[in-house]
Amino acid sequence: MASTDFKEEVNCSICLNVYTDPVTLRCGHNFCRGCIAHELDTQEGDGGYTCPKCGKRFHERPTVQIIDLCNSADCSFSAPSEYQAPSTFCTYCIHAPVPAVKSCLLCEALLCEDHLKVHSKSSEHVLSDPNTSLENRKCSTHKKILEYYCSKDCVCICVSCIAFGEHRGHVVEPLNMAFQKKTERLRYFLEKLTSKKKRAEKKVRNLQKRRADVQEKASGMTKRVAVLFRDIREQLDLLEKRVLNEIASWEQQVNLSVSELIRQLEMKKDELSRKMRNIEELCDMTDPVSVLQGREFFKEDLCDPHDVEDEARERDYKKIYEADDLDEGLITVTLHAGLADIMTGVKRGIYVSESLDILLDLNTAGNYVTISGDLKTLSWSEVNQYRPETPERFQYCQVISSRCFSSGRHYWEVETSESGDWMIGVCYPSIDKKGVQSYIGNNNKSWGLCKFNNEYSVIHASEVSQIPYCVSCQSFRIYLDYEAGQLSFYELQGPIRHLHTFTASFTEPLYAVFYVWGDWVRIQS
Structure with a gap:
């Protein structure tokens, strides 16, 4: 706006260019001498003259006065693109x-500090910032000061708008009052938005921390698993070498025995061949004297071929086929023992306990369930068992384990029937034993996986979350990490699938807890 006003001051309103030989009329408007002369010439004979800019009429041709606007014109060429408006001065x-x-909106005057002190303090004289445009503070229809606010149309109006304008009969209020209400409402929304922003920022920080924790945990687990598999590969390589060495040792030992026996038999075969040739030569002779006289010479060749050495070689021959065969049983035992040692190291490396041998505590079983003799199976019963009333006994079809967990990592596996409803999980010993609040998950002292009407869900503190996908198996693993405060449920059919993990700060020992209705639940050994 300041730049536009500046250009209007140095530009002729007729030719719209910078003034050439500028002159001014008595009304105060400036023009180029040639432009205004030509404009006044065209008005000759019309009975008067008018200013091309404001329309002020003159009965006689107005005289023009020369003015000096050179400095202003020069400024128009040298001024920066963003012209700074001069300060507003007192009227x-x-x-x-x-x-x-x-500035006084009623007087349409600008006031300095001194004139403000003596200015009227009447409410009609509305004071505002000196740079405020007066046009924006006046009614566009009645040209009066905007003093009221129409709540119906949400616009600022003047007195005339209320008296006989289009806002007559509307609910109005003074601007200051409406301004105060609007400001209070804006502050209220600002507080709400600020609160929402803080909550969003807190969630972002929490999510960033969660992401960092997940990355750190994943990185740590990745390193541990990499080290574990490296150790497994090293141990498998050692086991493979040990087994192969045993096989190679047996092969070498047998080959040595076989090679020695072959060498002896080859020598025996050559000796026999020599004797056979000598005998054949005797048989080919026709002279009886020669044959008979050569008898002493061939006496050794005509001895019995079956001697002590033949018996020894025969024993060695049978031994190779019968006694020195590869002991596959020994190889199998070596493999099994080696693999078992490796698996023990694997479990130790990932800190997983052996599957627990969980037994049911008959003293806690409700009267409409039966417990198997091995204390492993919980079955629903239509017949009241009339067990002794004790503080530990559940009112409904529930039972807990006889052992508890107050530290460490443990898991156990449970098999369920295809029909019927059930719940499995863990609970504190202080869980209620009577009333609906004693059901697994209907309180803040138990956590459970449930099946009701063929729908699977998890529950804690009466908050139920549906399992988001179909569960089609009857075998489950429950994994407890007490120090980490995590209880996880897994589906075991086919590839093991994670169902849900509860996170909590455990404050009491935990017992395995079971509920059944209509069929059975069994703890797997």
Whole structure:
């Protein structure tokens, strides 16, 4: 706006260019000498003259006065693109420009500090910032000061709008009052938005921390698993070498025995061949004297071929086939023992306890369930068992384990029937034994996985969350990490699938707890 006003001061309103030989009329408007002369010439004979800018009429041709606007014109070329408007000065300080501090909307005057002190304090004289545009504070229809606010149309109006304008009969209130209400409402919304922003920022921080924790835990677990598999591969390599060495040792031992026996048999075969040739030569002779006289010479060749050495070689031959075969049983035992040692190291490396041998506590069983003799199976019964009333006994079809967990990592596996309803999980020993609040998950002292009407869910403190996908198996693993405060449920059919993990700060020992209705639940050994 300041730049536009500046251009209007140095530009002729007729040719719209910078003034050339500028002159002014008595009304105060400036033009180029040639432009205004030509404009006045065209008005000759019309009975008067008018200013092209404001329309002020003159009965006689107005005289023009030469003015000096060179400095302003030069400024138009040298001024920066963003022109800074001069300070607003007091209307009443005519001897020297004094900066204004307020403007009176009624008087349409700018006031300095001194004139503000003596200005009327009447409510009609509305004071505002000196840079406030007066046009924006006046009614566009009646040109009066905007003093009221129409709540119906949500606009600022003047007195005339209320008296005989289009807002007559509407609910109105003074601007200051409406301003105060609007400001209070804006502050209220600002507080709400600030509170929401803080909550969002807190959630972002929590999520960032959660992401960092997840990354740290995943990184740690990745390193542990990598080290574990490296150790497994090293141990498998050692086990493979040990077993293969045993096989190679057996092979080498047998080959040595076989090679020695073959060598002896080859020598025996050569000796026999030599004797056979000598005998064949005797048989080919026709002279009886020669054959008979050569008898002493061939006496050794004509001895019995079956001797002590043949018997020894025969024993060695049978031994190779019968006694020195590979002991596959020994190899199998070696493999099993080695693999068992590796698995023990794996479990130790990931800190997983052996599957627990959980037994049911008959003293806590409700009267409409039966417990198997091995204390492993809980079955629903239509017949009241009339067990002795004790503080530990559940009113409904529930039972807890005889052992508890107050530290460490443990897991146990449970098999359920295809029909009927059931709940499995853990609970504190202080859980209620009577009333609906004693059911697993209907309190803040138990956590459970439930099946009701063929729908699966998890429950704690009466808050139920549905399992988001179909569960189609009857075998489940319950994994407890007491120090970490985590209780997880897994589906065991096919690939093991995670169902849900509860996170809590456990404050009491935990017992395995079971509920059944209509069929049975069994703890797997």
